[in-house]
Amino acid sequence: MAQKKILYVTSECKGFAVTGGLAEVAGSLPKAIMTANKNYKVKVLMPLYKTIHENYSSELSLVGSTTVVLAWRSVYCGVYTIKKDDVEYYFIDNKYYFDRDQLYGYYDDGERFAYFSKAVFTAMEIMKFYPDFIHTNDWHTALVNVYLDILYKKQGYLMDIKSIFTIHNIEYQGIYDKFFLENVVGIDELYTGILEYNGLINLMKGAIVCSDVITTVSPRYAKEISTTAYACGLEHIIRTNNQKLIGIINGIDTEFYNPLTDKALKYNFDVDHFSEKLENKKELQKALGLEVNEKVCLISVVSRLVQHKGMDLILDRFQDIMQENIQFILLGTGEKYYEDKFREFASWYPGRVSTLITFNNQLSKRIYAGSDLFLMPSKMEPCGLSQMIASRYGTIPIVRATGGLFDTIRDYSNDGNGFVFKDYDSYKMLEKIKEAVHLFQNQEEFVKLAQKVMSVDFTWNKSAKEYIEMYQNISKK
Ligand code: GLC
Numbered sequence: 001m002a003q004k005k006i007l008y009v010t011s012e013c014k015g016f017a018v019t020g021g022l023a024e025v026a027g028s029l030p031k032a033i034m035t036a037n038k039n040y041k042v043k044v045l046m047p048l049y050k051t052i053h054e055n056y057s058s059e060l061s062l063v064g065s066t067t068v069v070l071a072w073r074s075v076y077c078g079v080y081t082i083k084k085d086d087v088e089y090y091f092i093d094n095k096y097y098f099d100r101d102q103l104y105g106y107y108d109d110g111e112r113f114a115y116f117s118k119a120v121f122t123a124m125e126i127m128k129f130y131p132d133f134i135h136t137n138d139w140h141t142a143l144v145n146v147y148l149d150i151l152y153k154k155q156g157y158l159m160d161i162k163s164i165f166t167i168h169n170i171e172y173q174g175i176y177d178k179f180f181l182e183n184v185v186g187i188d189e190l191y192t193g194i195l196e197y198n199g200l201i202n203l204m205k206g207a208i209v210c211s212d213v214i215t216t217v218s219p220r221y222a223k224e225i226s227t228t229a230y231a232c233g234l235e236h237i238i239r240t241n242n243q244k245l246i247g248i249i250n251g252i253d254t255e256f257y258n259p260l261t262d263k264a265l266k267y268n269f270d271v272d273h274f275s276e277k278l279e280n281k282k283e284l285q286k287a288l289g290l291e292v293n294e295k296v297c298l299i300s301v302v303s304r305l306v307q308h309k310g311m312d313l314i315l316d317r318f319q320d321i322m323q324e325n326i327q328f329i330l331l332g333t334g335e336k337y338y339e340d341k342f343r344e345f346a347s348w349y350p351g352r353v354s355t356l357i358t359f360n361n362q363l364s365k366r367i368y369a370g371s372d373l374f375l376m377p378s379k380m381e382p383c384g385l386s387q388m389i390a391s392r393y394g395t396i397p398i399v400r401a402t403g404g405l406f407d408t409i410r411d412y413s414n415d416g417n418g419f420v421f422k423d424y425d426s427y428k429m430l431e432k433i434k435e436a437v438h439l440f441q442n443q444e445e446f447v448k449l450a451q452k453v454m455s456v457d458f459t460w461n462k463s464a465k466e467y468i469e470m471y472q473n474i475s476k477k
Contacts, residue, residue, distance in 0.1 A: 004471065006033070006042040007131040009120055011113065011140035012103060014253075015084060016056075017049045019103055020304070021250075021385050022137055022168045025217070028253040029467070031087050032460035037468050043129055047098045047116050048080055048091035056082060060091070064126040068119045070111075071186030077119045079126045090127055092119045104140075110176045110203075114184045117143035121152070133471055135164040139174030142207035143185065149210035150191045162474045165211040167204070169382050170225050171232050171308065174203030198233070205237050212474050214245045215467075217383035218404035222247030230380055248467060249407050250383045251460030257365070257392050264365040269394070271451050277369065277394050284370030288354040290327050297326045297440040299433070300371040300395070302364050302386055305334025305342070310377035310400060315341055316426040322349060324437045331356045331367055368393040372446075373436050377421075377429050381405045388458040391417065394450045398432050400424060408458070412439070417453045 012018055014027025030042035053060075065078040078093035092098075097112045106112065120141075124130060136144045145163045152158040176184075180201045181192060195206040208214055216222045222245055224230040226238045238245065255261075259277075260270045266283050269276035278294055285292045299321075303309045314321075315338070321328070328349075330342050339357045346355040356363065368374070374390035376399045383404030387397040397418040399405040410416030412435075419436045421428040440446050 001039050004040050004133070004475075005129065005131040006030075006040060006133045006135055006471070007120070007124065007129065008042050008044045009134060009136045009141045009144055010044065010046050011116070011138065013044060013046055013089070014256075016046065016052050016089070017103055021383065024253070024385055025168070025250055026137065028251070028256075028460060029464065031085060032251065032464035033467055034086070036461065036464040040468065040471070043088045043090060043127070043131075045090045045092065045120060045123060047112075048078075048093040049103060050099045050101065052091060053099070063090070065093075066122055066126065068115065068122050069186070070115050070118050071182065071184055075115060077122050079123045081127075090123060092116055092123055094119075109140075110174065110180055111184045113140040113174070114143055117141055117147060118186075120144050121147065131161060132475070133162050133164060135166065136207065137166045138168050139172055139204045139207075142174060142203040145207040145210045146185075146187075146194060146203075150187060150194065162212045162471075162477075163210065164213045164215060164470070164474075165207040167214065167216040167225070167382070170204070170216075170230070170234055171380070173205065173232065173234065176201045176203075197237070202234075205234060208234070208237050208241050212244065212477070213470060214241060215470065216245065216247050218249045218407045219247035220406040221382045221403040224380075224403060246470060248463050248470070249404060250385060251463045252385055252388045252392065252458050254392060254459050257368075257389050259369055259393050262365055262369070264362040265369050269369075271394075271454050274394065274447065274451060274454075277450075280366065280370040281372070282370075284329075284366055285327070287366075288329060288356075289351065290329075290354055291351045295325075297324070297373065297437050298329065298371045299326050299373045299375055299398075299437075300329040300367050300390075301332070301375050302367055302390075303330075303332045303334075303376070305332050305338035307335075308378060308380045309334075310379050310424070310429075311338045313377045313424070313426040313429050314375070317430045318345055320430050321433055322352065324434065326352075326437060328353045329356070329367055329371065330354070331358070331360070331364055333357055333359055365393075368395055371395045372440055372450075373398055373419075373433075375433070376400070376405060377424075378402055378405060379424055384408070387418070391453045391456055392458060394454040396436065396446075396450055396453050398429075398436055400429070412436075412449060417449075417456050 010026040012023040014023045060080040063079040068077045080091045197205045267276040267279040342355040346353045374395045381403040409418040411420040419432045421432045
């Protein structure tokens with residue numbers, strides 16, 4: 001079989017630039033695909049952000065440069081590359097757009113990513129890489145699929161390339177006013193209808209319409225996003241394009257998240273050396289100023305502090321939760337309202353509650369390893385990775401049954417691998433927490449469950465095969 005080539009286009013990637021789960025996926029799926037099938041060659045393409053310049057200056061090598069036309073602008077585009085862990089990464093360089101302290105959050109994000117999307121085609125020329133598949137992710141790269149369809153295919157170019165668009169979160173769609181089309185995107189008025197939605201320009205909608213296949217990050221979420229409660233306004237578009245939508249659950253990088261070798265931990269462990277987990281718990285309690293006591297059940301949350309992660313449920317029932325013999329750790333950043341509330345809670349319960357308003361990968365691993373229970377009461381969760389990471393470190397998840405949480409965690413009462421509540425209701429969450437804390441009292445049973453949780457296969461192996469099957473199926477069309 002001839003080699004199949006994939007250009008994997010992303011706005012962030014672990015090891016280079018990270019704000020969330022997309023980076024985890026981009027940092028592990030390409031390698032998993034190439035491992036699962038040697039006939040597949042995946043190259044990753046992303047913006048050359050300031051931090052990448054700073055951290056990799058000696059390793060980056062220039063492949064070539066030219067200019068990209070974006071509506072009335074003519075702008076510089078350089079392409080650099082690095083090979084890392086057997087994957088070739090390519091970076092689009094333009095200091096005006098990407099030499100900034102953050103990845104996102106600027107007034108001109110729409111223009112920055114329209115430029116990046118347009119530059120993808122120029123980069124292909126410079127890389128001399130003509131893929132069979134272009135695979136893009138979320139709204140930042142959505143215009144790639146649109147440009148491929150209307151600027152190239154409709155004019156008879158790049159006809160053989162298939163395009164795939166993955167929705168990691170339908171909440172962020174890339175919505176702009178109509179001037180954006182002429183002023184930034186620069187496409188013929190004829191095609192306005194493709195990007196227009198509710199009187200505005202919606203980039204995610206454009207990609208959904210133009211792609212050959214749409215994937216999302218769990219089978220359950222694939223069903224949920226055709227309903228009003230989950231689609232954030234795009235339900236009609238999802239429903240009309242349902243025949244090309246599939247849900248494939250994410251895996252996690254089990255090498256990076258390996259309690260047996262993880263250097264962030266003082267005491268390494270695995271299922272057969274489980275007692276060392278307890279040492280991590282005591283270490284964590286000490287480091288965070290909690291009472292060092294193995295008999296107290298330690299519950300943790302590692303999350304962005306935003307509404308859809310279910311933070312309101314925790315706020316509503318916090319004092320009830322604290323009635324139990326537990327300690328509570330929260331690590332994350334997000335909306336100021338939640339940050340302040342959790343800081344306040346920490347001041348109410350000295351020695352029992354620790355609030356860490358920061359993001360720190362090393363610390364998060366120590367929390368995953370040192371806790372007994374991991375709470376994730378999301379209102380919406382396309383896939384969710386933390387429940388799998390916590391499991392890998394032998395920490396039992398308590399989750400709401402939505403999206404990927406539904407697909408990865410089954411309730412203890414059902415011979416499962418965690419505690420699951422169904423309704424988005426703080427009292428239902430409280431019940432489950434109580435149930436879990438009650439099981440903690442029976443250490444023998446609790447450890448048995450934790451060991452079971454730890455043994456679940458959350459590697460990419462199975463999902464990488466599903467991606468390959470998806471690529472093969474579109475090739476036949
Ligand atoms: C987004 C989703 C999260 C998912 C991640 C990776 O961050 O909110 O649920 O796990 O993307 O696909």
